[in-house]
Amino acid sequence: MKYGIIGYSGRMGQAIEELFSEAGHQLVYQKDEAGEKELEKPEVIIDFSLKEAFAETVKVIEQKQVALVIGTTGLDQDDFAELKRLAEEVPVIQSFNFSIGINILSELINKVNQYVDQDWDIEISETHHRFKKDKPSGTAIMLGDLIDRDELEMHSKRLGSEFGEHEVDFASTGEVLTLKHRAYSREAFTRGVLISAEAALDLDAGFYTFKDILN
Numbered sequence: 001m002k003y004g005i006i007g008y009s010g011r012m013g014q015a016i017e018e019l020f021s022e023a024g025h026q027l028v029y030q031k032d033e034a035g036e037k038e039l040e041k042p043e044v045i046i047d048f049s050l051k052e053a054f055a056e057t058v059k060v061i062e063q064k065q066v067a068l069v070i071g072t073t074g075l076d077q078d079d080f081a082e083l084k085r086l087a088e089e090v091p092v093i094q095s096f097n098f099s100i101g102i103n104i105l106s107e108l109i110n111k112v113n114q115y116v117d118q119d120w121d122i123e124i125s126e127t128h129h130r131f132k133k134d135k136p137s138g139t140a141i142m143l144g145d146l147i148d149r150d151e152l153e154m155h156s157k158r159l160g161s162e163f164g165e166h167e168v169d170f171a172s173t174g175e176v177l178t179l180k181h182r183a184y185s186r187e188a189f190t191r192g193v194l195i196s197a198e199a200a201l202d203l204d205a206g207f208y209t210f211k212d213i214l215n
């Protein structure tokens with residue numbers, strides 16, 4: 001597969017290139033703040049940049065008309081409307097967390113919702129590396145949206161080189177249930193990105209989440 005990376009020089013961009021190279025795929029397009037390089041047209045573009053780069057990403061996809069796999073967080077509703085517009089023309093696969101474990105955890109939350117009523121306290125905590133610019137994480141926001149509460153306490157820590165830990169605590173006056181996921185390598189995410197990028201080649205235009213691809 002001939003692919004491109006927007007956010008090439010970043011922590012995720014570099015991790016994606018490493019795994020995709022091992023998988024035998026060819027990097028033909030790269031973009032970061034230093035500019036862009038293109039050897040030939042990619043079949044799919046992977047975006048792990050930043051919210052402030054999103055408008056440029058939209059322009060690149062509009063121009064190249066290729067599939068987009070996007071993991072960038074901090075996107076707002078207007079950004080999602082743009083993604084849905086792009087998805088009228090090309091496959092768009094979006095996820096705030098491309099790890100298998102977080103997708104399992106989100107399924108478990110749907111199960112917990114059946115039993116946990118308003119008498120339970122629910123709080124979400126997330127820990128990431130000191131360089132992470134957005135807070136709370138996109139994953140924490142996504143997990144919170146799965147829980148039927150108007151307001152949820154969110155806690156964020158920015159510590160050292162942590163790759164990403166998320167904890168959801170459900171507590172009544174008699175017990176506590178904790179759902180927790182911890183990534184100890186960016187491979188937790190890049191493997192899901194690889195699955196998604198390879199799947200994108202066979203998809204019709206449309207908007208997909210990583211959960212759609214796993215199912």
Ligand SMILES: NC(=O)C1=CN([C@@H]2O[C@H](COP(=O)(O)OP(=O)(O)OC[C@H]3O[C@@H](n4cnc5c(N)ncnc54)[C@H](OP(=O)(O)O)[C@@H]3O)[C@@H](O)[C@H]2O)C=CC1
Nearest residue numbers: 007009010011012032033049053071072073095096097098
């Ligand atoms: N969905 C998921 O599974 C995961 C999502 N993420 C998300 O991915 C994103 C990137 O994370 P991470 O790699 O750690 O971040 P980094 O800060 O390490 O990398 C960001 C990248 O975006 C580039 N960039 C920033 N602004 C622009 C711009 N205006 N135009 C082009 N490129 C730009 C940077 O280029 P330069 O270096 O030149 O400034 C850099 O290559 C974050 O939103 C993070 O939350 C992270 C891990 C997993």
Ligand SMILES: O=C(O)C1=N[C@H](C(=O)O)C[C@H](O)C1
Nearest residue numbers: 073096097132137138139164
């Ligand atoms: O910035 C990161 O590193 C990560 N960001 C994503 C998020 O904001 O949820 C996903 C993962 O936790 C790593």
